[in-house]
Amino acid sequence: MEPIIRIQSLFKSYGSKQVLNNISLDIFPGQVIGYIGPNGAGKSTTVKILCGLLPDFEGSVTVKGISLREDPLSVKRIIGYVPELAELYEVLTAAEFLELVAGLYEIPPDTAQTRIHRMLNALGLEANMHQRMDTFSKGMRQKVLLISGLIHNPDILILDEPLSGLDANSVIIIKELISKLAAEGKTIFYCSHMMDVVEKVSDRIVLINNGVIVADGSFASLQQSQGQGSLENIFAQLTASKSLHDAAASLVSAFGNETATTPDINE
Amino acid sequence: MNKISRAFYTLVLLPRRLYESWGINTGQLALILxxxxxxxxxxxNTFQQTRGRVKKEGISNAMLGTMLMALVMGMINLIAFVLGKDDITHFSFFFLAFLFLLASVLITDFTSVLIDVKDNMILLPKPVNDRTILMAKLLHILVHLIRVILPMSLPAIIYNGMATGWWAALSLFSLVLLASLFAIFLINAVYLLVLKIMSAEKFKSFIAWFQVGFVIFIYGGYQVFLRLTDRSEFQQFSIAENPFVRIFPPYWFGRAWTTLNGSANTGGWFFLVLSVITSLGSIWVVISILAPAFNQKLSMINSSGAEPQALSTVNYYKQSTKRKPLPELLVGLLTRDAITRAGFLFTWRWTNRNRGFRMRVYPTIGYLVIWVILMFLPRTGDQAEGSAKMMGDSFGFIFLLYMSSFIIISAIQQIAIADEYKASWVFYSYPVGKPGSIIQGSFLSMVCKFFLPLAFLLFVGGIVWKGWEILPNLLLGLSNQLVICCTILLLGRKSLPASRPPVMKDKSGNFLRGMMMMIITGSTGLMHFLVYKFIAVVLLLTVLSILANWLLIKKIGEISWAEIKDMP
Structure with a gap:
């Protein structure tokens, strides 16, 4: 089978800091990739390159056979992206924002309207669709972002921490959504720090540390190579340089033997 | 969208075919705009307070105020029509003044709109090409600018319509529009060209200094040009006598008008065609050649607020560990409680590193540099004699003294505005009894950063220039500067530092509001000039002024939560 995303020898640096160091990855249609790694490992940089946000990388990235460097617009039409930080034009209403996004994907207005209504309805936001988003909770914004990534029915969905700020019920919906989309043949690139969710939803886990892939395989195969245990334990084993228990202990002991525990603001 | 915006929106989208031929997706362009x-x-909503009610979208007072100020500036520009003996001189001066005002508004108020990276995460992942995004940004600026352009050119258009006829007015109006396009696209072309050859990282620091430099260049050129012309010959000379003026765009537009109004010859037609080609040509260059690199570079510039400092230690901490850094030394001397101290240090560091703040405040430093240069510029002929007789050079000194307060005033007015205004939750959520303490710390910090160095220069410069006898007047002037600043802070909208979002529709007014502020400061200076020679009065006023400062700064410290309008 032809890979839908092919990343070959990908390098990226910010000034003197090398963020991605020779990443090569073939992703196949219908796969749910759990892309995990500690903070600063290069996850978001990979995602930004895939979405065409960072054009100055070394190496090659092709999506459905289209070179990202040569034809970024065609690649962007195939990809749906849900960013980690909820960047939204908050003074717009949810409906207005989604109309804008649909327009940018050049979806005919009637089709867009129907989709916006249905999708907002499905995520329980129909009552809020004409409210400005600066009144929205974090979870509501996240849902709008999710719709904005799905509205053009993309073949590939890139999710960067999609569960952040969502309540337990919404988390169930999203997890369900991921499996349904995968069943329909969509490819999901899922970045997260929530190991239990990654463990459950992904059929392939790619662990990146310091810009290098340190593990790649199904959860079962990772357990085989790294010893039985949760994904959290495997993660810590492969990426933590010092004892995590010591860090917590040092934090608590930071107060030391101070006489006053709260700062006196009127001194 | 309000009615004015809607009308201009329709207007700027009229040449759809042209846009399409440049590779712009007009559907997406119209949508984004x-x-x-x-x-x-x-x-x-500063803190997500009011529930989803869409505000009435009308014409705000701020917008009307801006339009009124532009109208006043336009009336002042009518002076151009008494300079020189012929039309070509009149219109060259008119376009000189018009382009100067427009370029200043563009550079001080709209650079942040063009270099806005908030769109990155929303627009760039969508299939929109670079030219479309850039054109949307430029038309966005244009729509806002028309509100300034129209009132600014209206007096001249009416004057010429009444003096010469409807064709004169119509041709002037068309040339004004072309000149506006020329200014907008030329300035953007400069930015884009620099962005193309420089790394995004360097561009960030370049842009603030470019603003200062460009303001000095334009404003300086404008002033020097006017000064070098001998006033006694103002009504007899013709600009066309000097062959060098042919290289300046205001002359091209001036010549284009005279060509359209009766004095057509080969040279005239050349300048008419040149005006049209440079205006439309600069748009073509910007969109076709420079646009592709623009968004790529923008995506490399981090979100518009703070610049990434994570990888390198901030200079502030690189200083010798034995000696305390300057702000900590100052904060120890000036503040007594922890909250004022926090406000002081926050403002000091934030203003050091925030690009938006620098972009709004630094250009004013450019104006001051020009004033200083102009003060020492030798005057010619009757003008020098006349001005010396009329005022004496004490006036110049007082003028400089008061005008320099413009820098601190501008800093104080901008300190509340921030793209990352939401981060000000820290001030609201911590146990702070009176927000005045934070504002006072912030104010003192701005005084140390923008007032004290300048006061020192003025003090040394004043003593060297005028001798010790200037001391009482010097002290009064410096103290009055602070009184003006405190008063502006107390009478204006009170806000915590970095707590208010920048609002686009008020933008075009920044530069013009600044001009008005100069007039207020100038009139205070004039009153000082009237008592300049009466040393006893000056001494008495100095004591009163210092006392007023002490009371006013104390008063700033007492600002209560009830007075903060942006409270959650």
């Missing part, structure tokens, strides 16, 4: 204009009319 429409939503940008809708967003401009809605003020962000």
């Amino acid at each position: 429409r939503y940008k204009l809708i967003m401009d009319d809605r003020r962000p």
Whole structure:
């Protein structure tokens, strides 16, 4: 089978800091990739390159056979992206924002309207669709972002921490959504720090540390190579340089033997 | 979208065919522009307070005020029509003044709109090409600018219509529009060219200094040009006598008008064609050649607020560990409680590193540099004699003394505005009894950063220039500067530092409001000039002024939560 995303020898640096160091990855249609790694490992940089946000990388990235460097617009039409930080034009209403996004994907207005209504309805936001988003909770914004990534029915969905700020019920919906989309043949690139969710939803886990892939395989195969245990334990084993228990202990002991525990603001 | 915006929106989208031929997706262009204009009319809720009610979208007082100020500037520009003996001189001066005002408004108020990276995460992942995004940004600026351009050119258009006829007015109006396009696209072309050859990282620091430099260049050129012309010959000379003026665009537009109004010859037609080609040509260059690199570079510039400092230690901490850094030394001397101290240090560091703040405040430093240069510029002929007789050079010194307060005033007015205004939750959520303490710390910090160095220069410069006898007047002037600043702070809208979102529809007024502030400061200076020679009065006023400062700064410290309008 032809890979839908092919990343070959990908390098990226910010000034003197090398963020991605020779990443090569073939992703196949219908796969749910759990892309995990500690903070600063290069996850978001990979995602930004895939979405065409960072054009100055070394190496090659092709999506459905289209070179990202040569034809970024065609690649962007195939990809749906849900960013980690909820960047939204908050003074717009949810409906207005989604109309804008649909327009940018050049979806005919009637089709867009129907989709916006249905999708907002499905995520329980129909009552809020004409409210400005600066009144929205974090979870509501996240849902709008999710719709904005799905509205053009993309073949590939890139999710960067999609569960952040969502309540337990919404988390169930999203997890369900991921499996349904995968069943329909969509490819999901899922970045997260929530190991239990990654463990459950992904059929392939790619662990990146310091810009290098340190593990790649199904959860079962990772357990085989790294010893039985949760994904959290495997993660810590492969990426933590010092004892995590010591860090917590040092934090608590930071107060030391101070006489006053709260700062006196009127001194 | 309000009615004015809607009308201009329709207007700027008229040449669709032309845009399409440049590779712009006009559907997406119209969409982005429409939503940008809708967003401009809605003020962000500072702390997500009012529930989803869409605000009435009308014409705000701020916008009317801006238009009125532009109208006043336009009336002042009518002076151009008494300079020199012929039309070519009149119109060259008119376009000189017009382009100067427009370029200043563009550089001080709209650079941040063009270099806005908030769109990155929303627009760039969508299939929109670079030219479309850039054109949307430029048309967005143009729509806002028309509100300034029209009132600014209206007096001249009416004057010429009444003096010469409707064709004179119509041809002037068309040339004004061309000149506006020329200014907008030329300035952007400079930015884009620099962005193309420089790394994004360097560009960030370049842009603030470019603003200062460009303001010095334009304003300086304007002033020097006027000064070098001998006043006694103002009504007899013709600009066309000097062959060098032919290289300046205001002359091209002036010549284009005279060509359209009766004095056509080969040279005239050349300048008419040149005006049209440079205006439309600069648009073509910007969109076709420079646009592709623009968004790539923008995406490399981090979000518009703070610049990434994570990888390198901030200079502040690189200083010798034995000696305390300057702000900590100052904060120890000036503040007594922890909250004022926090406000002081926050403001000091934030203003050091925030690009938006620098972009709004640094250009004013450029104006001051020009004033200083002008003070020492030798005057010629009767003008020098006349001005010396009329005022004496004490006036110049007082003028400089008061005008320099413009820098601190501008800093104080901008300190509340921040793209990352939401981060000000820290001030609201911590146990702070009176927000005045934070504002006082912030104010003192601005005084140390923008007032003290300048006061020192003025003090040394004043003593060297005028001798010790200037001391009482010097002290009064410096103390009055602070009184003006405190008063502006106390009478204006009180806000915590970095706690208010920038609002697009008020933008075009920044530069013009600044001009008005100069007039207020100038009139205080004039009153000082009237008592300049009466040393006893000056001494008495100095004591009163210092006392007023002490009371006013204390008063700033007492600002209560009830007075903060942006409270959650």
